[in-house]
Amino acid sequence: MLVNRTEWADPPRPKRSRGYSLIEVIVAISVVVVGLLGVFHLMTTNLLTNMDARNRAVATHFAERQLEAARSVPFALVTSQAAAASPDLADLGPSATWERTVTPVGGSTTMSGVAITVRWLHQGHPQALTLTTLINRDGINAIGGP
Numbered sequence: 561m562l563v564n565r566t567e568w569a570d571p572p573r574p575k576r577s578r579g580y581s582l583i584e585v586i587v588a589i590s591v592v593v594v595g596l597l598g599v600f601h602l603m604t605t606n607l608l609t610n611m612d613a614r615n616r617a618v619a620t621h622f623a624e625r626q627l628e629a630a631r632s633v634p635f636a637l638v639t640s641q642a643a644a645a646s647p648d649l650a651d652l653g654p655s656a657t658w659e660r661t662v663t664p665v666g667g668s669t670t671m672s673g674v675a676i677t678v679r680w681l682h683q684g685h686p687q688a689l690t691l692t693t694l695i696n697r698d699g700i701n702a703i704g705g706p
Contacts (some may be wrong), residue, residue, distance in 0.1 A: 612682055616689060618651050619678040623691040626660060626676040635697040638662055638674060652680035670697040 580588075625648075630638045641660040649656035661675045677690040 608683065612687075615652055615680060615682055615687065618649070619680065619687075619689040620691070622646070622648050622658065623676040623678055623689060626658065627674060627691055627693050630660065630662075630674045630676075631693065631695055635670075635672075635695060638672065638695060643679070649678065649680070652678070656680040665694065671695070 639660075640662045643657040643659040645654075645657055649658065656679065658676060658678045661677070663673050663675075665671045665673050672695055673692055674695055675690055675692045677688060679686065679688045681687065
């Protein structure tokens with residue numbers, strides 16, 4: 561005897577894919593690209609900041625040497641000098657110049673202020689650094705001494 565049995569079959573299941581869909585690949589690549597763009601931006605910013613710091617160090621070193629030179633010559637020989645180029649500023653680019661400004665302090669004939677200004681271009685923007693000191697006819701010991 562045969563019994564007619566109806567078997568309830570499970571509904572068909574979609575086949576499980578073995579791999580990634582195109583959408584998943586595109587999203588993954590997009591995430592990686594955005595991350596890499598951020599890293600490249602940070603590297604570029606870091607490079608520009610390092611260049612600026614190096615330029616300022618070169619300018620500071622040059623200005624300090626010029627101030628020391630002004631202190632080492634007789635008072636009467638220290639005069640203002642118009643903007644000029646210097647081979648020592650070659651690292652700052654062809655537009656780099658420096659100038660020395662000497663001004664009497666408070667109308668004094670025995671004390672002057674000396675300012676060394678270095679100018680250059682960084683990424684097309686003008687940059688300047690100025691260092692100042694006081695010099696006295698009687699030498700450094702006479703400034704603020706007893």
